[in-house]
Amino acid sequence: MEEMDRMVPGTCRCGLSDPAMEEALHDVPLYQEFAKLDGIAARLPDETTILRFRHLLGRHDLAVDMLRDANVLLQHRGLLLRSGTAVDATLISAPSSTKNLEGEWDPEVLQAKKGNNWYFAMKAHIGVDVHSGLMHTVATTAANVNDLHGWSAAPRRRRTAFGDAGYQGGHKRPEAAGPTWHVAMRPGLRRKLNPFVEPDFLAERVEKMKASIRAKVEHPLRVLKRQFGFTKVRYRGLKKNTAQIVTLFALSNLWMARSS
Incomplete structure (x- = not known):
């Protein structure tokens, strides 16, 4: 075994x-x-x-147990703290071919628009420790599910949580209760800030500080897609792909903490 x-x-x-x-x-x-x-x-x-x-x-969802065991090991070594978390979501492309027995797309993986482009993909929602950048929670959905689903990736036992502008209004949801949320200002409102006016200048400084903290959530995604080369799902259905993604995130935590 x-x-x-x-x-x-x-x-x-x-x-x-x-x-x-x-x-x-x-x-x-x-x-x-x-x-x-x-x-x-x-x-x-x-x-x-x-x-x-x-x-x-x-x-049997044993990949989740694998991630939990890896995080327990990192926590015992003082590398994974429980004070704050950052949440984000990323698209992972899926094959759009219909050359299969059913002659159709994977029904659990749908289309979503990002910028001006449409993607056939699944979406991974992750929660990351803001101090170490190590991933503690992951959930997967179809690509068309709103990023607000990721609010559940922030455990209530954590005191603070950070998210980008896509999470505006999510703190009103019951599953987001617990931590104090710091969400980025919408880009349209931020562009209107006048750096020569003191309140706007301070607001811009606060946004930059939140962005510097929130940037930690990009580190596991970089390891997943660049070091491990996981840019496209391999299986049909969310369950199989979720097991692989969770396993890769467990490995990414160990890879990121290899020199600590």
Whole structure:
């Protein structure tokens, strides 16, 4: 079981399919060493075994347990605090092809407009510790779900929370009760500020301070999309993709804290 627990994160991290992972276990000694497998004395798992174990993780939400265990380890080392959080959402593209048995798009992944462009994607809502930049909460939805869904990514036990202008008015929601919220001013109102008038000058300084704190939420997203190369979902349906995203975020926390 421990060997399979090591193998699934390795599959997610390297972006390998189940057949490719089976082949890599036979050809690359580093994968055997990471999974603590002996390619000579033990039988290496085939692609069907890897597939069934991955489905087992998704069926019982074990990826969430993996993230929680990683965060408990980081918390014991004093790297993950509980004072403040920052929330944000990001789009992760999905294949728009209809060349499948049903001849249609994934019904759980819909279109959304960002700027002047339309995207067929899913959306990941995350909550990040404002001191360390480590991710503590993640939820996934279709792309057309409003960012305000991410207010639930801020646990009530945290004293303060930060969000961009897309979260305006969210503090009125019951699930947002608990922390004190600091939300960015709408861009249209901010452009009207006069830097030569003292109240507007101070308001601009406050907005810059909030932005500098809120920037920590971008760090796990950068690791997810650049270091791990996860820019497009691999599976059909939110459940399978959520399991992979949560696993990658757990790995991103360990990667970001590797030198601490």
